[in-house]
Amino acid sequence: MSTTQDWDCIVIGAGVQGSFTAYQLASKKKKTLLLEQFVLPHSRGSSHGQTRIIRKAYDHDIYTHMMEESYQLWAQLEKEANVKLYRQTGLLVMGAECGHEFQLIKNTLQRNKVPTVILPREEFAKHIPNVNLSDGDGALVDVTAGVLYADRALKTVQGQFQQMGGVIKDGQKVINITPGSVVTVSTSGGNYKARSLVITAGPWTNTLLAHVGLQLPLQVVKINVCYWKEKVPGSYNVKHRFPCFIQVDCKEGKHHIYGLPSNEYPGLMKVCYHMGSETDPDERDRQTDRSDIHILQRYIARCFPGLMPVPAVVESCMYTVTPDHHFVLDRHPSYSNIVIGAGFSGHGFKFGPIIGKLLCELSQEEVSSYDLSFFRIRRFQAPSKSAL
Template identity: 60%
Template sequence: MCHSGRVAASQRQRSGCVERAAGGVCKMSVQGEVDTIVIGAGIQGSYTAYHLSKHSKTLLIDQFALPHARGSSHGQTRIIRNVYAKTYYTAMMTECYQLWKQLEAETNTELFRPTGLLVLGKEGNPSFQTMKSTLIDNNVPMTTLTSADVSKRFPAVQLPRGVSALLDKTAGILYADRALKNVQDLFRRFGGIIRDGEKVVQIQPSDLVTVTTTAGIYRAKRLVITAGPWTNKLLNLVGLQLPLETLKITVCYWKEKIPGTYGISKGFPCFMRINSDPDVHEFYGLPSNEYPGLMKVCYHSGSRADPDERDVSFQRPSQDVELLRDFLSREFPGLDPNPAVVESCMYTNTPDYDFILDHHPDHKNIIVGAGFSGHGFKLAPVVGKVLSELCLGEKPSYDLSPFKICRFHLKSVL
């Protein structure tokens, strides 16, 4: 649907019911009460709302008309992988793979395509060694390759001397836009309500949380905030600020000099090129797929940007493109060193690159899911499950100590 069509549909909804079930029954009025409100309809919020809708009446709010490309969940593809330097993520990924497969079955839609993932790094790199140990300890199918092995198996990759590779055989590509739409469709199927194009302007904590948007007032027993780069702007309304850094990421697609060289149909895998920092990797790439003949390769960092001003900052020259050009010229010479397509995305990073999955320190019926630090999409099924468990007062399925707010020793902003 075109933008004007979505606006018209949204206006028609606001004149009467918020959303109607398949039988045409009005679920709630413009001003109403539900069990749970989730703010932010990216992949984390949508999966949280999906899990909650199985147990309670749930409202999902987003400030933009859906679908949109303003936050962190848009785009055709994401990497899914078991390999991590931190074992608790690998432990979560076992269930994530199962839940993604379940979503495929429930929606009769292909969401995952196996490709494998090459982790490229120096053998002495602590992060490289930890990732290798994590795969071994969790019995994840893998192979280790020398630089010579990589060159023989993937001739279009030229690694410097001393660089080795791990091949996570379980990894692949998630079809992101498709996955997000299907989660939201299932949420509606379970009776969930979506209000898009409504910006939250006020949150009043209480036993019944009151959320005021540009179009209505809603009350709920519980509130979940999964607003990506807008998280602190909303938390400011409830007296909390987290150490979140919002970054604009340059997403580049590079033309193959010889079509098919790095193609998914030719069996080329995804890759990560890690540096000496144990918590991050510098570059990552996906085989040519979404744009025929173009390979997606990005720098896993970016420049600070206010999410409401990302398009302004996007007009400025980016050093990221230069870093990528240099890297690709050295190690992926089969790509044209000038990007054919340049897009953008937002990361919301924590200082330790771990997520925040916790109650508000002062309001236990407000739950925060934030700081996914550029590696959260693949984990959304379990993140949504955990956030719903926190909402419902159930015992979390995983140890959430790495994701607690108290690790930052914050002070109230009230």
């Protein structure tokens, strides 16, 4: 059946970024349609699961600055919907004390006056029991960090969007986009027209961008989401104030390892490797590589002696990774009423509220609240000869 209706804005993809963008648009009284290919809620993209880390500890000021506002927007949503979405636990950062990455994070935290505790090696065990700090590693705690309740957050923001008059049509896969001053979006259920379009399609971004003559250097990887059993129940749980953690400069692999205190599955702590193996998003379950799990097993045996070094539960999720691991927040180079939010590279959830605000501003041609040059598409284009 064909439906033709006019919208101020259509948002494609009801993951965390699309849902917050739709919410921001509706809060500005824009008539907004949020389209999702799967029936909601679903676990086939990047935003599902019960928990995500929220933190200000970053190696670039722009992220720490954006997180200042993101925390406020998360708190505003909690208040509006009367739902708890965040639990403060702190984030333990461990990494080579004199290493580049650890120093960058430490300096960014200090420069931006984020409440931080530096843990001297001799005091580490007193504060963080059951973790072996690697030789040469430093440790600090970003006190503001914690856990976001991801599934609950998605349900909440989508619910608030609908309460403001926004419309969600799930189970409607977008199969074509016709650009123009009015954009036409065709789905399995009909055609929709809008003055502007926001594409927040996560791992499927390039499939959609093919309809508007653009491809971005995005790599889609499958992440094995591993949960590890505590040898003594409670050793690493949220009630005993065990923090989230990030290990940089890890000896076992070239990417970070991160973990969250046991929470969603009692007695199981989530610890993951910050990279996976390339996959087609529609064929995710056929990617069976376990090299990330082997890295995690070696790390856990060495640094988390209170966990069984074999995962008790393995779920899956996807990252959409850019070459520099920074986001894409920009307008289409040829069609200024098509806005793209993509490439969140495995660290985008915590930014959901602020990304929603920025994509909404881009789609409404408003001045951006932040300098977005860091996130532009043109950074992927080779400089022209005349510019050299």
